[in-house]
Amino acid sequence: MTSLVTVLDVENVSFSRTIRGYNPDEVEDFLDQVADTLQYSAERQAELEQEIRRIQEKMGEYDTLRDSLQEALLMAQRSSEERLGSARKEADAIVAEARSRAEGIINEARGKKDDLLRQCDEARKTKEMFLADFRSLLARFSSLVEGSDREEEGSFP
Numbered sequence: 001m002t003s004l005v006t007v008l009d010v011e012n013v014s015f016s017r018t019i020r021g022y023n024p025d026e027v028e029d030f031l032d033q034v035a036d037t038l039q040y041s042a043e044r045q046a047e048l049e050q051e052i053r054r055i056q057e058k059m060g061e062y063d064t065l066r067d068s069l070q071e072a073l074l075m076a077q078r079s080s081e082e083r084l085g086s087a088r089k090e091a092d093a094i095v096a097e098a099r100s101r102a103e104g105i106i107n108e109a110r111g112k113k114d115d116l117l118r119q120c121d122e123a124r125k126t127k128e129m130f131l132a133d134f135r136s137l138l139a140r141f142s143s144l145v146e147g148s149d150r151e152e153e154g155s156f157p
Contacts, residue, residue, distance in 0.1 A: 007042060010035040 010031055015021070 005038070007035050007038045010038060 013031065015027065017024070
């Protein structure tokens, strides 16, 4: 592998002089340009590497933030699912309690209805017994009245 030329290598290079060589001033000017270009490239590379590190740090921060946000979203989702489940359980409990109360109210109303029907039946039976007793009493009075009328008819000539 060939070694890379640094700015110092270009600035410190020296060539041997020959009769038929290049113009030394032009070579020096060109080497100065190459040295300036290498210096600019090295500085730019350092800036870009620093920018890359800064961007990588920011990416790390963004990755951490993204992970935190994902975790927060998962926690929020779990929390909402738990709350939804809890709300459903509470709603089911409320509905079950309401059904139980409704059944109790219905059963109580049925019991009262049955009591009222029983009381009505007892009242009818009492009425029927009263009427039967009253009719019997009326029949006795009627027979007594008729008997006394016959006795009176027989006692008066």
